[in-house]
Amino acid sequence: MGKKDNKPMAEEIPSADLEDVSGPVIFYNDLVIDHFTNPRNVGDMAEGDYDGYALIGDPVCGDQMKLWIRVRENRISEIRFKSYGCPGAIATSSMTTVLAQDKTIEEAKRITDDDVVEAFAGIPDHKKHCSMMGVNALLAAIRDFEQKQEPSAE
Amino acid sequence: MIYLDYNATTPVHFDVLAAMQDCFETQFGNPSSFYRIGREAKQKLHEARVKIASAIGADPLEIYFTSGGTESDNLALRGMAKALQGRGRHLITTAVEHHAVLNTCRDLEKEGFAVTYLPVDSNGRVDPETLAGEITSETILISVMYANNETGVIQPLADIGRIARERDIAFHTDAVQAAGKIPIDVSAIRADLLSVTGHKLYGPKGAGALYVRKGIAPRAILTGGRHEQDLRAGTENVPGIVGLGEAFARFAANPGPEAQRLGQLRDRLEEGLTQNIPNVCINGCRAPRISNTANVVFPSVDGESILLHLDLKGIYASSGSACATGSPEPSHVLKAMGLAPRAAQGSIRFSLGNATTAEEIDQTIETVAETVDRLRRISSI
Numbered sequence: 001m002g003k004k005d006n007k008p009m010a011e012e013i014p015s016a017d018l019e020d021v022s023g024p025v026i027f028y029n030d031l032v033i034d035h036f037t038n039p040r041n042v043g044d045m046a047e048g049d050y051d052g053y054a055l056i057g058d059p060v061c062g063d064q065m066k067l068w069i070r071v072r073e074n075r076i077s078e079i080r081f082k083s084y085g086c087p088g089a090i091a092t093s094s095m096t097t098v099l100a101q102d103k104t105i106e107e108a109k110r111i112t113d114d115d116v117v118e119a120f121a122g123i124p125d126h127k128k129h130c131s132m133m134g135v136n137a138l139l140a141a142i143r144d145f146e147q148k149q150e151p152s153a154e
Numbered sequence: 155m156i157y158l159d160y161n162a163t164t165p166v167h168f169d170v171l172a173a174m175q176d177c178f179e180t181q182f183g184n185p186s187s188f189y190r191i192g193r194e195a196k197q198k199l200h201e202a203r204v205k206i207a208s209a210i211g212a213d214p215l216e217i218y219f220t221s222g223g224t225e226s227d228n229l230a231l232r233g234m235a236k237a238l239q240g241r242g243r244h245l246i247t248t249a250v251e252h253h254a255v256l257n258t259c260r261d262l263e264k265e266g267f268a269v270t271y272l273p274v275d276s277n278g279r280v281d282p283e284t285l286a287g288e289i290t291s292e293t294i295l296i297s298v299m300y301a302n303n304e305t306g307v308i309q310p311l312a313d314i315g316r317i318a319r320e321r322d323i324a325f326h327t328d329a330v331q332a333a334g335k336i337p338i339d340v341s342a343i344r345a346d347l348l349s350v351t352g353h354k355l356y357g358p359k360g361a362g363a364l365y366v367r368k369g370i371a372p373r374a375i376l377t378g379g380r381h382e383q384d385l386r387a388g389t390e391n392v393p394g395i396v397g398l399g400e401a402f403a404r405f406a407a408n409p410g411p412e413a414q415r416l417g418q419l420r421d422r423l424e425e426g427l428t429q430n431i432p433n434v435c436i437n438g439c440r441a442p443r444i445s446n447t448a449n450v451v452f453p454s455v456d457g458e459s460i461l462l463h464l465d466l467k468g469i470y471a472s473s474g475s476a477c478a479t480g481s482p483e484p485s486h487v488l489k490a491m492g493l494a495p496r497a498a499q500g501s502i503r504f505s506l507g508n509a510t511t512a513e514e515i516d517q518t519i520e521t522v523a524e525t526v527d528r529l530r531r532i533s534s535i
Contacts, residue, residue: 036462042532055534062495063456066534082534086458090532
């Protein structure tokens with residue numbers, strides 16, 4: 001046995017999160033539950049009725065989302081979504097649409113998945129990746145809108 | 155509250171609890187101790203051994219107490235692998251086993267054993283002929299579960315046991331989900347080793363047993379004192395074992411009438427869901443199943459979302475997979491039956507038990523129908 005310094009044992013043990021030890025205690029706060037049970041802006045838009053559309057899949061967990069935006073005077077005037085996925089995916093999709101509603105295109109492009117998590121005042125750690133899908137769908141729909149604005153290159 | 159997750163665990167029955175309570179209070183001695191209260195505790199172990207043995211057609215000396223199904227499976231697999239590694243290093247099991255068997259096999263692979271994981275058909279059944287074809291001169295153990303925890307599908311154990319006995323290969327079955335739901339007779343299925351636990355049939359958690367047929371000699375995996383005929387060291391969990399014995403006497407010895415009652419309720423549930431919700435299918439419905447289990451696919455919705463809606467309404471069921479880590483593994487059982495990952499992700503297991511009533515089933519059908527309709531309106535697929 002090598003010579004040891006006088007550090008007490010307890011300091012050498014990295015502190016473990018209770019969730020690491022007993023497994024995650026999956027639960028969502030009331031606001032997440034509210035967006036899950038009563039998602040905002042659910043629906044779709046017919047062809048010709050929207051200015052941007054995206055279909056995004058989460059390759060990791062198989063969740064999927066469709067998102068439509070209508071843009072008036074450079075603002076997102078209407079936004080609709082449909083989601084297939086876990087409660088975290090549905091709630092964060094809903095919150096993304098709430099955050100994007102009425103924002104200018106530039107403002108909407110700055111929305112991040114952290115903003116979605118923050119708007120909920122937190123979601124369980126292992127569910128944070130769900131918030132990426134809503135934001136990615138929003139950005140993709142905006143790209144679709146912008147591409148339609150550009151005069152075709154050829 | 156409507157509890158429909160009896161395959162996960164059951165509440166402890168009042169009479170089981172009373173027997174355990176008595177044991178905690180009056181037979182607290184160490185069964186290895188010489189004096190009276192030690193001998194009384196030992197007597198309790200004997201009685202429990204007799205109750206379990208007679209419920210499964212075994213001799214009391216063939217019953218070894220463990221801490222539960224997982225330990226019983228580990229003892230059977232690791233103990234036999236250790237004992238027979240000189241004879242061969244090949245095991246045969248199935249793709250649909252409980253993780254207690256699957257992950258023990260994977261670990262044994264790391265130790266140099268070869269393991270064949272038999273496929274199942276779309277109904278979740280293993281083909282005994284396929285199994286027979288996988289046997290080599292190196293094969294030392296066949297481990298096939300009795301009834302599947304997720305789907306309730308019962309494996310053709312009598313055929314498998316016959317093949318194993320003919321080829322002189324030890325045969326283990328994980329009967330954790332079968333005990334209390336169908337009659338078990340170790341000689342009818344020619345099992346050499348059989349795992350059971352208490353908490354799936356109204357007994358306590360943390361108490362289980364392994365049946366080991368006379369003449370079969372696994373090596374101990376827990377070493378220490380000379381308990382359980384030197385096969386499993388550690389002071390016996392006497393109150394837990396008393397509860398286990400009581401649960402077996404009460405629920406495993408004659409499961410028929412209750413199984414019949416639950417079968418009618420399960421059929422009512424499956425019919426109600428199929429009739430009230432478009433596009434529903436029942437996993438394993440064409441195979442023989444334990445009568446309390448329904449595993450239902452609701453295409454285009456996610457199982458966890460269904461479960462949370464049900465949870466919020468006080469209905470407790472379970473799903474084969476959970477999007478818990480960001481990389482959910484869809485149920486290996488449903489995958490092995492050929493279900494697409496999304497269908498597996500939209501599967502819910504309802505498992506019924508002794509407090510389940512027709513009213514609860516009807517309320518569940520109604521609530522699930524509402525929930526699935528709601529989620530399908532939101533769904534992008």
